[in-house]
Amino acid sequence: GAGVSQSPRYKVAKRGQDVALRxxxxxxxxxxxxxxxxxxxxxxxxxxxxxxxxxxKSGLPSDRFxxxxxxxxxxxxxxxxTQQEDSAVxxxxxxxxxxxxxxxxxxxxxxxxxx
Amino acid sequence: xxxxxxxxxxxxxxxxxxxxxxxTYSDSASNxxxxxxxxxxxxxQLIIDIRSNVGEKKDQRIAVTLNKTAxxxxxxxxxTQPEDSAVxxxxxxxKNTGKLIFGQGTTLQxxx
Numbered sequence: 001g002a003g004v005s006q007s008p009r010y011k012v013a014k015r016g017q018d019v020a021l022r023x024x025x026x027x028x029x030x031x032x033x034x035x036x037x038x039x040x041x042x043x044x045x046x047x048x049x050x051x052x053x054x055x056x057k058s059g060l061p062s063d064r065f066x067x068x069x070x071x072x073x074x075x076x077x078x079x080x081x082t083q084q085e086d087s088a089v090x091x092x093x094x095x096x097x098x099x100x101x102x103x104x105x106x107x108x109x110x111x112x113x114x115x
Numbered sequence: 116x117x118x119x120x121x122x123x124x125x126x127x128x129x130x131x132x133x134x135x136x137x138x139t140y141s142d143s144a145s146n147x148x149x150x151x152x153x154x155x156x157x158x159x160q161l162i163i164d165i166r167s168n169v170g171e172k173k174d175q176r177i178a179v180t181l182n183k184t185a186x187x188x189x190x191x192x193x194x195t196q197p198e199d200s201a202v203x204x205x206x207x208x209x210k211n212t213g214k215l216i217f218g219q220g221t222t223l224q225x226x227x
Contacts, residue, residue: 004158031213042121042204042217043159056214091158100213101147101166106158 004107006092012113013082021077021110025094032075034067035091043091050098082114119207121218129226134195136221138205139187147208148188154201195225
């Protein structure tokens with residue numbers, strides 16, 4: 001079946017622009033996670049949804065970052081007034097259930113470059 | 116705080132040799148430990164995982180061991196092949212949530 005998909009795959013933004021990154025999880029998956037992966041580093045947790053509820057946003061680096069999942073399926077990560085330090089790959093992952101210890105299936109990521 | 120340390124950062128082995136990657140974690144409540152393989156420009160792919168009620172798990176050439184007392188876990192790859200070359204990440208769940216804390220990654224190179 002279809003895996004997790006993300007769009008766009010690549011995004012170049014000028015400093016100060018707003019960007020919106022989309023994640024389509026595997027159909028029926030309850031939980032959705034966003035991670036930020038800087039070059040040469042491991043993914044770092046940003047935020048977590050269970051259905052439409054955002055249960056944990058402790059990893060969002062600043063109030064310029066905002067995520068939503070209004071209907072409990074597709075999610076959008078929005079970054080306002082982008083800065084150069086926002087350049088990274090943004091990964092989305094989903095799991096079938098709400099519980100921990102579930103396999104997280106990752107999307108291909110959106111590579112964001114802020115000039 | 117939440118932390119997963121991974122060693123070594125790079126590992127080079129001859130084809131057919133074994134490779135071992137080690138991770139330590141800080142949260143004693145962690146109960147899920149996946150390992151992901153990431154090829155350049157690709158998504159992380161789960162290769163094996165272990166839950167805290169077992170000490171070892173094996174899947175063909177890949178095995179993972181967990182020592183909850185010492186808070187460390189290891190990935191073992193036997194009979195390495197060139198296609199095993201990639202970056203490997205360990206991770207630990209944070210406080211019994213779905214949130215994963217990742218290690219810094221190990222770049223494995225298998226020389227033919």
